Amino acid sequence: MLKLSSQYFLSTLLSFLIIVFTPIVSATVEKNDDQNQQITLQLRWYHQYQFAGYYVAKELGYYDEVGIDALIVEGAPGIDPVKQVTKGRADFGVDNSGLVWARSQGMRVKAVAAIFQKSAxxxxxxxxxxxxxxxxxxxxxxxxxxxxxxxxxxxxxxxxxxxxxxxxxxxxxxxxxxxxxxxxxxxxxxxxxxxxxxxxxxxxxxxxxxxGIRFYSDVLFTSDRLSEGNPKLVDAFKAASVKGWKYALDYPEETVNIVRKYAPHKSRSHLRFEANIVRQHMVADFVDIGNMSNDRWADIQRHLVAIELIQPENTIMVDSLLHKPYKKPNSWKDHLEYFAALSFLIVMLTIALWVYRQRAKSLEQEVIKTKESEAKLFIAATHDSLTELPNRLLFMDRLEVVLDDLRRTGLHCAIAFIDLDNFKCVNDSYGHHKGDELLRLTAQRLKNEIRASSTIARYGGDEFVFLGRNIDESEAASLSLRLIDAVKEASNELKIEPQVTATIGIVLVKSMEGLNAQRVISIADKLMYDRKATGKGGFTIDVVNNPLNRNRLDVAE
Known part of the structure; x- marks a missing residue:
């Protein structure tokens, strides 16, 4: 009886909503003035799976649904999508994070959607x-x-x-x-x-x-003229394109058939290979397709300034690079919409009280899943996948924090650059699987030798770096010997011949005058290579009080 009453309540409520809101919705629907709008999309390269979402949107009618007649033009050597769009030869283009550089040079472009969350x-x-x-x-x-x-x-x-x-x-x-x-x-x-x-x-x-170079790629963009003059058209093209990309991810085999209409020279096996790589770079399991953030674009610009590809005086307000979705201007019709929204909210709150128990568990699971996804994404971005140690990006971030503390408090710190000796012989003699096993074991042994407050990170290849606070010369020497022994123990445990050892350059920074994070790393790196030049398996310590007062200690194994 209770079940029948609930069904009756819902059916009656649905009928009420249809009767009340149909006239309101009808009064607020606007006719689309952009039917059959012809636009041109300039790709950055020849037709291939890299652009699958756009082909799907055209072939399955997603562009037609929003009143767009799309012409997709393939790229080729010498064709610059930015120039094609800014000169009016195309309405949309696909390019990389160089859009922020183009904007800094006065080219009036707007980023619409970042299809690849990292460059391929x-x-x-x-x-x-x-x-x-x-x-x-x-x-x-x-x-x-x-x-x-x-x-x-x-x-x-x-x-x-x-x-x-x-x-x-x-x-x-x-x-x-x-x-x-x-x-x-x-x-x-x-x-x-x-x-x-x-x-x-x-x-x-x-x-x-x-x-640490994590740039957007395959970014859909348009011109200032179109973004500001017809934002509804830009929004519609983006929505249809994202819909096409979602289909491409959900139905890769069907998408291969569609792409072959544009790239008949590519085999199915090649297109399947591309599909797998494209999925990895879209990171669609963690972020929405096309997602962009002001913060990440700002980080990209800061990176380009740091490496002198953009001059400081040419930096832009990142917000000016991003397309702004269309916002409907205020009119008398808005009152009907607010009334409809408020009334609908009241009805939905009534229903929510009835379905609370059923939804609570589902919402809890969704929250847990979201937090797990965010945690996985953070770990993937800041840690080395092989050794699970912090990666270069996270290490440099922690180094900046420690150096800022040094400037304020006068405390000192130690930075060590650790290079494995004879590691190439491991790969050549035993294979890369053995080399990877040695790197994992070495990482664990190195981690066991440092304080909980210190950091050991994989810098790249067979190179590791160390960061610690308040370490004097004596402790630095003791630490270096322990780290070298840890590398030997890992090599011996895996019975590797010739034995893998380590050469270390360690910098004790007691003054930041004339120094920055990259400079400190460079000093430690050079110390390591100078030590290696005189014999592998030892360490060199350099105490930096200021650029003109440095005490150096060289120790062989």
């Missing part, structure tokens, strides 16, 4: 050796003209290598790498690696994200 650009090297950016010094390296390879250029600039390489304009032909014409090729994670794997060729990828 990679340096590709031939063979099975695991290289770091430093290995490219003095070598021939291919890059796109200007800032087309922004994430890769940012990495080289950050590592001080942009003027140390032999820069070659990209041929867009992976055969140049295969034929040993170059040392490193500018590639895309979803493209060239497939060809190399299909040819059974060994290769390695250098990902800028592993070195």
């Amino acid at each position: 650009m990679r340096f590709i090297t031939k063979g099975s050796d695991k290289y770091t950016p430093k290995d490219m010094s003095g070598k021939s390296v291919m890059l796109l003209p200007d800032f087309g390879s922004l994430a890769l250029i940012a990495l080289l600039k950050q590592e001080g290598l942009l003027n140390q390489i032999q820069r070659i304009n990209s041929s867009h032909n992976i055969q140049d790498l295969i034929n040993d014409k170059i040392f490193a090729f500018n590639g895309y994670a979803s493209n060239e690696p497939f060809a190399l794997e299909a040819s059974n060729l060994n290769y390695r990828l250098i990902d800028p994200a592993d070195y």
Whole structure:
């Protein structure tokens, strides 16, 4: 009887809502004035799965549903989407985080949606050796003209290598790498690696994200003229495109069939490979498709300023880069909408009292899931996936905090740069799986030797860094010996020959005059290499009171 009464209550309430609100909704519906609006989308490269969401939106009628007749134009070498849009040859374009640089140079562009939450650009090297950016010094390296390879250029600039390489304009032909014409090729994670794997060729990828370069990529953008003159059209195109991308993620096999209409030269296996890589870079399991934030764009701009790709005087208000969704102006019709919203809210609150128990458990589970997702995303962004130690990004953040405390309080700190000796021999003799096992075990042993308040992080490759407060020369020497022994113990436990040891450069900073975080790291790095040049397996300590007063201690193993 209770069940029948509840059903009767809901059916009666639904009938009431239909009768009351249908006239109100009808009075507030506006006719779409942009039917059959023709627009052009300029892609950044040739047709491929990288742009699948736009093809889906066109082929499945998502653009038609919002009154848009879309023409999708493929890119090619020499075609700059930013120029195409700002010169009025296209209404929308797809480009990378270089949009903030373009805006700083006076180009009137608006970012609409960041489809890739991180760049898929990679340096590709031939063979099975695991290289770091430093290995490219003095070598021939291919890059796109200007800032087309922004994430890769940012990495080289950050590592001080942009003027140390032999820069070659990209041929867009992976055969140049295969034929040993170059040392490193500018590639895309979803493209060239497939060809190399299909040819059974060994290769390695250098990902800028592993070195703290986390830029948006494949950003949908438009011009100021269209964003400000017809924001409803921009909103409609974005919504239909995001809908297309959601379909592409949910139905990859069906999407492969659609993409082949645009890229018939690509095999199904290649497109499936691309689909998997695209999903990884969209990070759609953690953030909404197309999500952008002012804070992250501001971080990207600060990074470009720090590496001198944007001059400080040319920085922009990040808010000016982002498209503002259309807001309906106030009119007499708004009163009907408010009344409808208020009445609907009252009715929904009545229903909420009835369904509270059923919903409470579901809401609790959703909150737990959201917190877990946020925690996973934070760990993925700040920790090394192999060793689970803090990564370079988190280490530099903690170093900035400690150095700020030093400036205020006068306390001192220690920064150590630790490099594993003979590690390349492990990969060559035992394979990379053994090298990874050694890195994991070494990370744990190093962590066991430091205070809970100190930090040990993986800086990249076979390099680790240490940060601690209030450590004097004697404790620094003792710590260095313990860290070297920890590396040896890890090597011995895995029965690796020749034994892997460590060379350490450690800086005791007692004055910040003339120093910053990057400078301190550079001093420790140089100390380590100077020590290694005279013999592996020892450490060098440098006490920095000020730039002109430094006491140095060299100790062999």
